[in-house]
Amino acid sequence: xxxxxxxxxVLQTVPFxxxxxxxxxxxxxxxxxxxxxxxxxxxxxxxxxxxxxxRALSDPALRTRRVPEEVAKRLxxxxxxxxxxxxxxxxxxxxxxxxxxxxxxxxxxxLMYLPASALDALADLADExxxxxxxxxxxxxxxxVLPADRVAELLAERNGVITLFGRMxxxxxRGNVDGAVQFAHAFTxxxxxxxxDFFTAVDDCLPEDAAGSGHMNSAEFSAGVFYRYASVxxxxxxxxxxxxxxxxxxxxxxxxxxxxxxxxxxxxTATAPNTLPDLVYIAVRSDRPISLxxxxxxxxxxxxxxxxxxxRKLSQYAEQLERLWGRAGIVRDxxxxxxxxxxxxxGETFASFSELIGAMVDAAHxxxxx
Numbered sequence: 050x051x052x053x054x055x056x057x058x059v060l061q062t063v064p065f066x067x068x069x070x071x072x073x074x075x076x077x078x079x080x081x082x083x084x085x086x087x088x089x090x091x092x093x094x095x096x097x098x099x100x101x102x103x104r105a106l107s108d109p110a111l112r113t114r115r116v117p118e119e120v121a122k123r124l125x126x127x128x129x130x131x132x133x134x135x136x137x138x139x140x141x142x143x144x145x146x147x148x149x150x151x152x153x154x155x156x157x158x159x160l161m162y163l164p165a166s167a168l169d170a171l172a173d174l175a176d177e178x179x180x181x182x183x184x185x186x187x188x189x190x191x192x193x194v195l196p197a198d199r200v201a202e203l204l205a206e207r208n209g210v211i212t213l214f215g216r217m218x219x220x221x222x223r224g225n226v227d228g229a230v231q232f233a234h235a236f237t238x239x240x241x242x243x244x245x246d247f248f249t250a251v252d253d254c255l256p257e258d259a260a261g262s263g264h265m266n267s268a269e270f271s272a273g274v275f276y277r278y279a280s281v282x283x284x285x286x287x288x289x290x291x292x293x294x295x296x297x298x299x300x301x302x303x304x305x306x307x308x309x310x311x312x313x314x315x316x317x318t319a320t321a322p323n324t325l326p327d328l329v330y331i332a333v334r335s336d337r338p339i340s341l342x343x344x345x346x347x348x349x350x351x352x353x354x355x356x357x358x359x360x361r362k363l364s365q366y367a368e369q370l371e372r373l374w375g376r377a378g379i380v381r382d383x384x385x386x387x388x389x390x391x392x393x394x395x396g397e398t399f400a401s402f403s404e405l406i407g408a409m410v411d412a413a414h415x416x417x418x419x
Contacts (some may be wrong), residue, residue: 050335052380053281054414056303057308058330058341059277060238060363061357066322067270069093070311075269076243082346084240092245093313094277094387098212098232101307102300108208109165114156116168116204118143123172128325129179137175144193144200149220162216167206170205210299213281214291229286230279230304231338237273238345240358244270270320274327274359276345279308280338283346283413286332298414305331305406328386329402330367330395331409336378341367368394380411 069077069089076210079088103109113119117138124134142152151158174195175182181194205224207216215228245267250261281301290296309329312322332339344366347357352358382396385405391398399405 050378050380052333052335052415053340054334055281055283055305055409055413056332056334056338056340057281057305058281058328058332059309060274060328060362061277061326062274062324063272063322064324065244065270065272066320067316069155069315070320072394076271078241078243079234079236081236082348082361084348086117086237086239086241086348086402087241087275088237089235089275089313091234094235094311095214095230095232095314096305097311098307098312099214102210102213104308105303106299107357108210110162110208110210111165111168112160112162114158114160114173116145116157116161116163117152117155119168120171120175123169127172127184129175129398130186131178131325133186136188137172137179137182140178140182140195141175141414142184142194144195145204149202149222151220155175159218161204162202162211162218164206164208164211167203168210170203170206171200174203177276207289207304213286213300213304214320226289227285229282229289233278233340233342235275235277236342236345238276238362239273239349239351239355241271241273241274248271249387256318268316270316273348274355276340276342278340278360278364280340282338283412287405292413297301298365298410301413302406302410305410308408309402326402327356328363328383328384329405329407330363330384330386330390332382332396333380333409333412334378334408336365338339338380339370339372339374344379357388360386361391364392366394370394380415384410 067076076241077088077090079086087260097180120141121134121138121403124137125131201221205221205225209228213230216224218224247267249262250264281304286300309326320374344363348358349355349362381406383399384392384395385399385402386392
């Protein structure tokens with residue numbers, strides 16, 4: 050069997066927190082199985098994972114409309130005058146405009162997504178044409194002095210996280226990258242009623258004859274056991290990498306580590322909800338991605354807590370689904386859990402997340418197209 054997909058399932062207990070707020074400041078929610086659950090959007094947790102992967106690879110990517118400003122900053126640091134640096138950034142965007150990326154009030158017309166190193170490379174390109182650019186400083190640029198194809202090439206640069214998560218840029222079609230990762234919204238395995246926390250803040254400089262607080266307000270929080278799921282399309286990842294097996298292994302490993310360890314930053318300093326998952330189950334598949342979210346369509350009921358019955362319910366559902374669908378599409382699967390006993394339906398038992406990741410990444414890259 051040729052590995053095509055890698056599914057990762059996580060159960061994680063999060064205490065009193067508000068990881069992802071809606072427009073009113075309340076924890077995001079979803080009604081599932083007729084019960085209200087706390088939800089963390091895929092965009093929110095995906096960003097936390099992306100930043101963790103970037104840190105591991107020491108290769109950040111930036112979402113920004115301030116490409117001209119960022120290039121100008123780099124040129125000023127290299128000794129360019131502000132006027133000449135501004136002229137250089139205008140030249141870059143003038144040439145980028147030939148590919149469809151326009152400038153609107155000093156900002157790119159769309160949110161760009163590119164490696165931080167590409168901004169340095171754009172500054173390098175401007176350096177190569179410094180004399181021509183400085184001659185035009187202070188004048189309205191009539192035509193570009195930089196090679197438009199090279200500018201477009203740098204704006205379309207990709208790195209590890211862009212290769213993993215993809216990029217859609219209609220204004221620069223050659224910069225589009227098919228995402229190799231599907232990322233689900235996280236939700237609690239059980240019903241949740243958000244709690245309102247009333248708080249006050251002390252004014253330390255009140256007059257001696259004054260009393261009361263300097264500020265009063267309220268905020269909403271919740272707690273629960275979250276089911277989290279993502280899937281890596283191994284074929285798309287390899288295609289994005291030009292079939293570089295070594296880089297595919299590295300990106301898959303770092304993605305799994307980041308998916309397991311990362312946590313959104315919402316209200317972090319006020320709640321410190323720094324938990325790790327109770328259970329991670331990974332399946333390398335040759336058929337199709339399969340989420341186990343339906344295990345919790347009927348909300349889990351407390352039994353001296355919610356974490357242990359959630360793990361048991363996931364295990365039971367996976368076992369039932371396996372009987373229904375079969376194991377023919379599973380190349381290898383396994384789990385690591387806080388439980389001392391194995392969980393049927395979740396493949397092999399591993400002692401640690403590290404061992405689990407290593408074994409599943411090996412299985413995912415055995416027999417992959419070269």
